[in-house]
Amino acid sequence: MTPDTTEPLYTRDIDPGPITSRRVALVGYGNHGRSHALCLRDSGVSQIRIALRAGSASRAKAEADGFEVVTVAEAAAWADVIALLAADEAHRQIWTQDILPHRKPGQALIVCHGFSVHYGMIEAPADADIILAAAKGPGGAVRQEFLKGRGLIGFWAVHQDASGQARALALAYLAAIGSGNVGIFPTTFREETVSDxxxxxxxxxxxxxxxxxxxxxxxxxxxxxxxxxxxxxxxxxxxxxxxxxxxxxxxxxxxxxxxxxxxxxxxxxxxxxxxxxxxxxxxxxxxxxxxxxxxxxxxxxxxxxxxxxxxxxxxxxxxxxxxxxxxxxxxxxx
Structure with a gap:
């Protein structure tokens, strides 16, 4: 096995540019969405929008936290990176109805669990990077540990690397939400899904x-x-x-x-x-x-x-x- 498969990576090893230079939309503002958005902003990601469906009860919270809230379709047309952080069981509907018809060409998709990609509920076009960036623990703990200067152990995987930069984006995203403080390891979509x-x-x-x-x-x-x-x-x-x-x-x-x-x-x-x-x-x-x-x-x-x-x-x-x-x-x- 190569060192990349056995040794953790840390923030000092990772270039933040692949995430800090991008326009990032987060779909969902529950435990994962809110934690990720706040940590990304604190880590230097300056262009963030929160994508919510009409009538979402999370809109007021996201706006109170200082984020611009848009529809999922608007986010899909704007973002370089979509982090789909809504509940796994909702991914198929959100992807097919709100993201795929409106997505910006070359847009990367990040999920925090492998579920919807592993089971084929998301079938992405050839121009998309499809990335797993999993901080292993409850969504709220991502933010709690980040504020303590720590993080949750991170795991990354690439299902599709259209740009040639999917690995770098996965690592930069995980480092930005605090996982680089404790260690980031490679996995696969299957392994993370089955184990989780x-x-x-x-x-x-x-x-x-x-x-x-x-x-x-x-x-x-x-x-x-x-x-x-x-x-x-x-x-x-x-x-x-x-x-x-x-x-x-x-x-x-x-x-x-x-x-x-x-x-x-x-x-x-x-x-x-x-x-x-x-x-x-x-x-x-x-x-x-x-x-x-x-x-x-x-x-x-x-x-x-x-x-x-x-x-x-x-x-x-x-x-x-x-x-x-x-x-x-x-x-x-x-």
Whole structure:
């Protein structure tokens, strides 16, 4: 393997010119869009416009932050670089309806997740650079870490290099949003997409929430108060996650009590059995085949956008216990 595939790059290694010299439009002003726009501006990108669909609730926020807000079609006709930072499931509609018919020739497209390109929901013309610039973490954390003089680990990939400068643009963009402070690595659209979807489905969100809900239910069935069950099964997750981030899994085990470690290792072995691997295999098959992506995008485009699931969660006892605890802690710390 070459050094380029194994060693991180940092801001000192990267020419900012490919992004600071361009007219950049960011589509979307949620967690990713706002964080990226503010960081890009602070890093010297002087020509930025925020592209939003008519009636977007984010318009007031973007204007209050000092950005010019335009339609997506107007942005497509103006920008040298389009950063498509709206929700992945909306990319197909935005690309086909608002960007492709109006785009400036030679315009580069940047996405922060590989989803829509990997699954063929964006089919770009031959004159477009198609770039992945992924800061690995929640969108809001991009800005939070940038303001601390740090950043989120960055990964870049090039799907199509029409200009011959796609790599340089990807690196400059990631450096401008802070990833150059901690390290930028190469990846592929497939790798980033599969890893991102699998990680959030089976561990970071789906797996964690399933364990939290089931353990809360079992504890309360055993007569434990909802407050205590919530603290031990949900509230303390943050502290363990912080330990793992700082020290790794082995370091986390070394930092907790021997009693906790002994019991946890026995349960870990019991959980990580054939049944769990079957669930993982099913998730991976759906991700690799594209069936998960097709199912989700079709549901989104039909107008069914998880409203029922969100309402069901809000009615759960675990949510009431968490709200009650947070209200108590908030009062205590004022």
């Amino acid at each position: 979807l699998f990680g959030e489905q089976v561990v970071l969100v789906g797996g964690m929430v399933a364990l939290a809900k089931a353990s809360f239910t079992r504890l309360t069935a055993a007569g434990v108060s909802e407050r205590m069950a919530y603290i031990d099964c949900v509230h303390e997750l943050k502290y363990l996650a912080d330990l793992i981030q700082e020290r790794g899994i082995a370091g986390m085990y070394e930092a907790i009590s021997d009693t906790a470690e002994f019991g946890a290792r026995e349960i870990e072995d019991a959980i990580a059995g054939p049944e769990l691997l079957t669930v993982f295999d099913g998730a991976m098959e759906a991700i690799e085949s594209g069936s998960f992506a097709r199912k989700w995008v079709e549901r989104y485009e039909s107008g069914d956008r998880l409203q029922a699931e969100r309402a069901r969660d809000r009615a759960l006892p675990i949510e009431a216990a968490g709200a009650e605890l947070r209200s108590r802690l908030g009062t205590a710390t004022k």
